Each structure stands twice: as C-alpha cells, then as structure tokens.
Amino acid sequence: MSGRRRFVSAADVARRAGVSRSAVSRAFTPGAQVSATARERILAAAEELGYRVNRLAQTLHQARSDLVGVVGGNLGNPYISAQLDALSAGLHARGLQCLLLNSAQGGAADLARLLDYRVRTVVLLSGAAPDDLIRLCASNGARMVLINRPAPPKGTLADLIQADSAQGGRLAAERLIAAGCGNVAVVISGSRTSAKTERAEAFEAEMARHGIPVTRWAEGPNRYETGCAAARALLARPGLDGIFGVTDELALGVLNTARAELGRTVPGDLSVIGFDDAPVSGWASHRLTTIRQSLDALTRATLDAVDRPAEAAPTCEHIPVTLVERNSVA
Amino acid sequence: MSGRRRFVSAADVARRAGVSRSAVSRAFTPGAQVSATARERILAAAEELGYRVNRLAQTLHQARSDLVGVVGGNLGNPYISAQLDALSAGLHARGLQCLLLNSAQGGAADLARLLDYRVRTVVLLSGAAPDDLIRLCASNGARMVLINRPAPPKGTLADLIQADSAQGGRLAAERLIAAGCGNVAVVISGSRTSAKTERAEAFEAEMARHGIPVTRWAEGPNRYETGCAAARALLARPGLDGIFGVTDELALGVLNTARAELGRTVPGDLSVIGFDDAPVSGWASHRLTTIRQSLDALTRATLDAVDRPAEAAPTCEHIPVTLVERNSVA
DNA sequence: CACAACGCTGCACAGCTGTGCAGTGGCACG
DNA sequence: CGTGCCACTGCACAGCTGTGCAGCGTTGTG
Structure with a gap:
C-alpha cells in the first residue's frame, strides 16, 4: 500500500485461499486436476485481489x-x-x-x-x-x-x-494508354521500397512497349505532400496528360494539387491513377481510379x-x- | 537444428565464451564490473550466436x-x-x-x-x-x-x-452563428464517448442561448459512412443551413455527400464544421473548417x-x- | 476386511535473468 | 616479504509460472 504496489502473484492468491501455489496454477490451466471446491475458493481469492496470471513468466516457462x-x-x-x-x-x-x-x-x-x-x-x-x-x-x-x-x-x-506489383504497373499503363495519354509521368517517393520500384518499372516497361516517354519523379518521403510537390514540378511545363502515383497517398496529392492549385480538370486535361485503393480514395471528393490490392x-x-x-x-x-x-x- | 530452434540464452553464450553466466549478464549491463577482455570475448560470442537478452526474464526479475x-x-x-x-x-x-x-x-x-x-x-x-x-x-x-x-x-x-470539448463545441456554434446560420444540426455517432457528447451538448447550449433550434443525429458508428447517411437524412428536408460534425471523419462524410451527391454548394448553401483537425481535412479536396485539438x-x-x-x-x-x-x- | 484404483495435493525443478556476497588472484606499498 | 586493497569472477538466490512425480486420503470391489 505504501508507494508502489507490487503486481499480484499466484503466491498471494495461494496464501489467501489457503492452498499451495501449484493449486492456483492448476485452477487457471484448463484441463488440469483440481477439486471443484478448491478451484472455486481460488477463483474467488483471485477475483478479490485482482490477480491475473503473468504472461511473462508463463512465456518464459513454456517457450x-x-x-x-x-x-x-x-x-x-x-x-x-x-x-x-x-x-x-x-x-x-x-x-x-x-x-x-x-x-x-x-x-x-x-x-x-x-x-x-x-x-x-x-x-x-x-x-x-x-x-x-x-x-x-x-x-x-x-x-x-x-x-x-x-x-x-x-x-x-x-x-x-x-x-502482383508488376501486373498492377502494367494495368495502370494500359489504362492510361486506353485514355489516350501520350506523355506521362510516374511518381515514386524517394524511399525505394522494392514493391514501389517494381510498380514503377512495370509501368515504364509497358509504356516503352508503346513508345510513350515516361518522366520519373523520385524524391521525398512517401507522403501526401510529396505528391503535391511532384504535381507542381511536373505540371509546370505543359504537355503532360497522365500521371501514375505509385501509392494512393501520392496520387491523391497529385490529384488535389492539379485540380485546386494548378487549375487542371481531371480527368479532362489530365488523367491520374493510383495504387492501393485506400478507403479515402473512394470518397466523393476524390473518386480516384486506382489499382486495388484487396485489403x-x-x-x-x-x-x-x-x-x-x-x-x-x-x-x-x-x-x-x-x-x-x-x-x-x- | 532439428525442427524448432530454441531461443539463444545467456547460458549458451557463456558456454561458448568460456565464462560464467553472470559474466554474460554483466557484459550487457552498463556500469557492471567485467574485465575488458572478458566483455570483448562475450560480445563476440553473442554476436556469433545471435544472442539478445530476454526482456521477459529481465522484466520478471526487475519488476x-x-x-x-x-x-x-x-x-x-x-x-x-x-x-x-x-x-x-x-x-x-x-x-x-x-x-x-x-x-x-x-x-x-x-x-x-x-x-x-x-x-x-x-x-x-x-x-x-x-x-x-x-x-x-x-x-x-x-x-x-x-x-x-x-x-x-x-x-x-x-x-x-x-x-477542452465544451470550449470547442462553443467555438463551433459561434462560428456558425457568425456565418448567419439559423437552422442547424449536430452529427454525433451512436457510440457515445463522453468527449463527443460534451462537444455536442456545448454546441447545443450555445445555440439555445441564441434561440436557434438544433437537430441531433446520433446513430451508427463513428465512421465516414455515418456522416454520409446523416447528410442524406438531414438534408432531405430543406431549410438546414449549418452542420457540426463532432468528428472530422463525420464532418467530411457530410461535406462530401452534400457537395457531390445532393448538389449543395459548401459554403454557399450550407456550412459544415468539424472537430479534430485531421491531416486529411486540410487537403485541397476538402478545406474543412474545424476545431483543432493540437496533435x-x-x-x-x-x-x-x-x-x-x-x-x-x-x-x-x-x-x-x-x-x-x-x-x-x- | 484387504487391496487396488483414483482423485487430489504439494514438492521440487526448469525456464532466464540481475545482483548481493564471498572468494580469488594480482598489485602496490610499507 | 607481509599486508591490505582492488578488480574481477562465480555461486546462489529471487522473481513467477507450469508440470512431473510422489504421497495422501478416499472409495470401490472381491
């Protein structure tokens, strides 16, 4: 009671219930041999003291x-x-x-x-x-x-x-091609996870197969703001008509910045496609076309x-x- | 090697380094007394075996x-x-x-x-x-x-x-009043956390002080979709000109549904205000006015x-x- | 009534660590 | 050379649990 209270241990419960510590352990082990009356008394004592079996010691013992x-x-x-x-x-x-x-x-x-x-x-x-x-x-x-x-x-x-990152990158490319895009970019963050690189590379490969040039943006962390910055830089020069954000968060940064800050209409002037299908991408404020990896x-x-x-x-x-x-x- | 490998213990390291188990423990305890040569040998053996001190046992011992x-x-x-x-x-x-x-x-x-x-x-x-x-x-x-x-x-x-939930609710009410709203609603989810109720009640109290009626929506979980449903129900009848979402997630559901699905212009026809200031609320796609609790x-x-x-x-x-x-x- | 069977209980140990205490060896100093 | 000091080391215990094993009393059966 004075100062820091200790955690309640099985020994405390045993003392209170007037049994051995083994009995307490058994009372909390399903299928172990304890008499009904002992178990009852033990559980009551445990309840009173607020006892819980110590998973640390348990794990230590059981490996x-x-x-x-x-x-x-x-x-x-x-x-x-x-x-x-x-x-x-x-x-x-x-x-x-x-x-x-x-x-x-x-x-x-x-x-x-x-x-x-x-x-x-x-x-x-x-x-x-x-x-x-x-x-x-x-x-x-x-x-x-x-x-x-x-x-x-x-x-x-x-x-x-x-x-299937490669398949996803390919799907994104095909979709932009079907939309008639002829000058595209891929936005990938600076932190190059292998999956993200794979998505981008498959996208670039498919575009190359169709003779379409791809600009690559690879700076900054994998954050919304990176997508914003990428949009500002990429759309400064005219001509670009399609952007693949290797992550929904990146793609949404691109989408919102293009629409609200740079005066582009999406999907009129510009097509944007993402990867993940995060819940927020389906919101009415975004309606982002994207590659879903089923959660x-x-x-x-x-x-x-x-x-x-x-x-x-x-x-x-x-x-x-x-x-x-x-x-x-x- | 056969089947499940055990975790490496201090005893294993001690055996390998040719010292006692205590020495191993000391080598990993800053400020403990071990000779430099012993420590070196122990750390090398630990590195080889991939030993890490077992926090479970440590915690168990140190309480x-x-x-x-x-x-x-x-x-x-x-x-x-x-x-x-x-x-x-x-x-x-x-x-x-x-x-x-x-x-x-x-x-x-x-x-x-x-x-x-x-x-x-x-x-x-x-x-x-x-x-x-x-x-x-x-x-x-x-x-x-x-x-x-x-x-x-x-x-x-x-x-x-x-x-300060009450202060927040009051601020939200004041802002809607300043915007000239005369018929408002508050959206609170069905799960009544005390904080959310406080926000709503302070809002209602302040509105009552100005003689403005408040409709209360309190159904469903604290999710985006609940905000959507609330908007559909509340805006079915005309007249409502202000909504306070007790959470940004709820407010964004209201905002997006009002704009995209119900054809309202915000903030023209309708004012929406939230609570939290989640990162997503500041995105260009939303620009939600809200009560910030500094993260x-x-x-x-x-x-x-x-x-x-x-x-x-x-x-x-x-x-x-x-x-x-x-x-x-x- | 004798004996086996059985349900229950407690002892003791393993599992892994940190640390007080005693013991050991080496070194410096008188 | 004797003695004290010092750094270092190992033993043993505590911390908490699960469980094998032996012992205990009780019950059932021949």
Whole structure:
C-alpha cells in the first residue's frame, strides 16, 4: 500500500485461499486436476485481489509466446492504417497480442528489440527489411511474414505475401494508354521500397512497349505532400496528360494539387491513377481510379501465415490486383 | 537444428565464451564490473550466436517493464491513426515498446489481457473505459493515461488529458452563428464517448442561448459512412443551413455527400464544421473548417504522462482547442 | 476386511535473468 | 616479504509460472 504496489502473484492468491501455489496454477490451466471446491475458493481469492496470471513468466516457462511483432512506418498513411486496423483486430480475435514498432526512424538495431520480447512472429508491413534483422530472426527461430518485399536470403523462415506489383504497373499503363495519354509521368517517393520500384518499372516497361516517354519523379518521403510537390514540378511545363502515383497517398496529392492549385480538370486535361485503393480514395471528393490490392485478401493471408505452426515450411502467397474504375482517368 | 530452434540464452553464450553466466549478464549491463577482455570475448560470442537478452526474464526479475499498453478502436480514423503514429514513434524514441490493443469488439475482459504482460502504463485512446479495467489496473499498480474521457473513480492512479470539448463545441456554434446560420444540426455517432457528447451538448447550449433550434443525429458508428447517411437524412428536408460534425471523419462524410451527391454548394448553401483537425481535412479536396485539438500538444502530454515515475501523483492536463478557418463555413 | 484404483495435493525443478556476497588472484606499498 | 586493497569472477538466490512425480486420503470391489 505504501508507494508502489507490487503486481499480484499466484503466491498471494495461494496464501489467501489457503492452498499451495501449484493449486492456483492448476485452477487457471484448463484441463488440469483440481477439486471443484478448491478451484472455486481460488477463483474467488483471485477475483478479490485482482490477480491475473503473468504472461511473462508463463512465456518464459513454456517457450511459447503469444506476442506478434508488427513493424511499419508511416502509420498515418490511409492504406497502412486501414491495414493495421484489420490486422490488429484479427490478431486480437485469435488471442494474440500485437507488439507495434514504428520503424520510421529506426535501424536494424531498433527493430531487433522486438526479439527481446521473444515474439513468435514478426510481420513487416513496410520500410526496408535489413538483412541483419532477418538473420537475427532466423538464429532465434522466430518466424517472419514479409509483405510486399523481395524474397530474403535462402533458408530463412519467412512467409512471403506479395501483391502482383508488376501486373498492377502494367494495368495502370494500359489504362492510361486506353485514355489516350501520350506523355506521362510516374511518381515514386524517394524511399525505394522494392514493391514501389517494381510498380514503377512495370509501368515504364509497358509504356516503352508503346513508345510513350515516361518522366520519373523520385524524391521525398512517401507522403501526401510529396505528391503535391511532384504535381507542381511536373505540371509546370505543359504537355503532360497522365500521371501514375505509385501509392494512393501520392496520387491523391497529385490529384488535389492539379485540380485546386494548378487549375487542371481531371480527368479532362489530365488523367491520374493510383495504387492501393485506400478507403479515402473512394470518397466523393476524390473518386480516384486506382489499382486495388484487396485489403481483405491481404489481411487474411497475413493471419493465415501467423497461424501456421512454427515448423511449417515457408510459403509464398500472391495477392491479385484489379483495376478499380472511378473518375480520375479519361 | 532439428525442427524448432530454441531461443539463444545467456547460458549458451557463456558456454561458448568460456565464462560464467553472470559474466554474460554483466557484459550487457552498463556500469557492471567485467574485465575488458572478458566483455570483448562475450560480445563476440553473442554476436556469433545471435544472442539478445530476454526482456521477459529481465522484466520478471526487475519488476519493471518497458511495455506500454495502447488501447484504441477505429484505428483507420484519420485523426486516430495520426495520433497512433506520433505516439508510437515517441514511445520508441524513449526506448519503450508499444503493445497495441484494438478495442473495436472487445469487452473489459479482453482489455485486461494487457495486464497479463505487466505493462507499466495503459494509454486509452478512445472507446469506452470500463470501470472493471480501471479497478484492475489500480489493484496491480499499473498507471493509466486517459485521453478525452471522464475522470475515473477517486483514488485511481490515472493521468487525465482532456481537450477542452465544451470550449470547442462553443467555438463551433459561434462560428456558425457568425456565418448567419439559423437552422442547424449536430452529427454525433451512436457510440457515445463522453468527449463527443460534451462537444455536442456545448454546441447545443450555445445555440439555445441564441434561440436557434438544433437537430441531433446520433446513430451508427463513428465512421465516414455515418456522416454520409446523416447528410442524406438531414438534408432531405430543406431549410438546414449549418452542420457540426463532432468528428472530422463525420464532418467530411457530410461535406462530401452534400457537395457531390445532393448538389449543395459548401459554403454557399450550407456550412459544415468539424472537430479534430485531421491531416486529411486540410487537403485541397476538402478545406474543412474545424476545431483543432493540437496533435503535437496531445502527443507531448501523453508522453509526459508516460514518463512520469510510477509513484507520482495523478495529474490532469488540458489541451486548448482553436478554430481553424478554412473554406467550409460562410 | 484387504487391496487396488483414483482423485487430489504439494514438492521440487526448469525456464532466464540481475545482483548481493564471498572468494580469488594480482598489485602496490610499507 | 607481509599486508591490505582492488578488480574481477562465480555461486546462489529471487522473481513467477507450469508440470512431473510422489504421497495422501478416499472409495470401490472381491
């Protein structure tokens, strides 16, 4: 009572209920042998004291954790936040806990701190996955789930989940070509995640196949404001009639700046297409045509990977992408 | 090597380096007594094996955790996701870990599972804070930080952080009155957080003082779509000239639906004002006039509360609110 | 009534760390 | 050379849980 109160332990409950500590442990273990009367008395004492079994000690003993590390940067991004919402809800429903790490300004050393908590699995949402971290996970026997990233070195226990970036880039190109665009640009942020580069490269390749020149913008973080800046720079010279934002957040920055600040009409003067299909892209204020990577499918695949037993063979799941037709492309 | 690999322990490192386990522990404890040569050898062995000190056992021993529980629902909400981004980055910078719990469909029993991990602090972002949980935290000596919620029962160790909801509601009312509105509505979701109700009630009180009738919409979750539905219902009958969305997400649903679907011009025919100042509200596509609760101030206050020593007296911090003038009110 | 079976309980240990305490060796100083 | 000091090291314990094993009393059966 004086100063800092300690956490209630099983020994406290045992003392109060007049039984041994083992009995308390058994009372909280389904299927263990305890008499009904003892269990009742123990549960009552636990309730009174506010006892909860200590998962730290439990995990320590069982060498089996319910902690899942989730690593991601740019959590304010509309698509990523939706993804995190769905993922955390799913983990919760499975009785797993979500240890969140914001990787915005963290190197491999910081990420490694997740392992200090003996997470059973590490889910990497975005940002770079340093090889150090992958090696560290491997040598500690922790499973990894890599979303939209390149395959790790051979022999590491990592489930891959990849939306078909190349196909998405191609779809975007085809759509702009169908709209009659003849002078286009692709906006990719300065932080070159492999998935984003793939999208851009597939887009450029398809355009090249049709002999259409592509300007590439690759500066700044993956943020809305970067899209705004790109629009200002790219549209300063006339002629450009199509822009592919490699992320919805970027594309929306382009779209809004072109419309409100630069006086372009979209999709009249200019076509804009994005990638992700974040909820905000469907709002009446945007109606952004975009390449959807189904959030449901992505989440389901992630949870499936987390559910997989620790010794299962690594898998690779592909998430199909589809064109979502709205109102930002002619 | 066969099947599931165990986590590397300090004993493994000790064996490899040819020292006692204590030496390994000391090598990783700043300020502890180890000879330079031993430390060097130990660090090398640890590096080779991929050893990391087990925070679970460490916490268990020290009765001092670096885990901060963060509870929130509706993580896809533009303001909340920005808040979570800033908060998790701040915790990370302080060397604390963020145990995230999505409280969307969880009762007190689920929330209580956070305590199983002996979190040092629980931060409640939104959703209802059941008294059970507060009692449980108290009896386990875990500190709480309550954001935009009513004060807990006396004697519980909880830091309060409250934006001035009443002042915000009043500001919104004053602004609509200044715009010449004479027939207004307030949109509040069905889930009645105390903060949201306070905002609405202050708004209604101020309007009543000027003899202006207020229609109240209180159905559905706190989502964009709820704002859309509210707009459709409220604007079916003519006459309404001002709407206060108790959350930016709600207000944006109203704004977009009024403009794109119902053919109203905002701020010509109709004035719309929100509350939060989420990043997306400032986008050129919306330019929503709103009541800002400074994200910086909120985050700083939260982190200050987390930093406070466990035995410090509970505090109550007020976050000022300000009117952000944009382009959705006449 | 004797004995086996059975349900329940407590002891003791493992799981991994940090640290107080004692012990060891080396070194400086008188 | 003797003695004290100092740096370093290892032992042992605490912190909290789950569980194998043995012991206990009770009950049922021949």
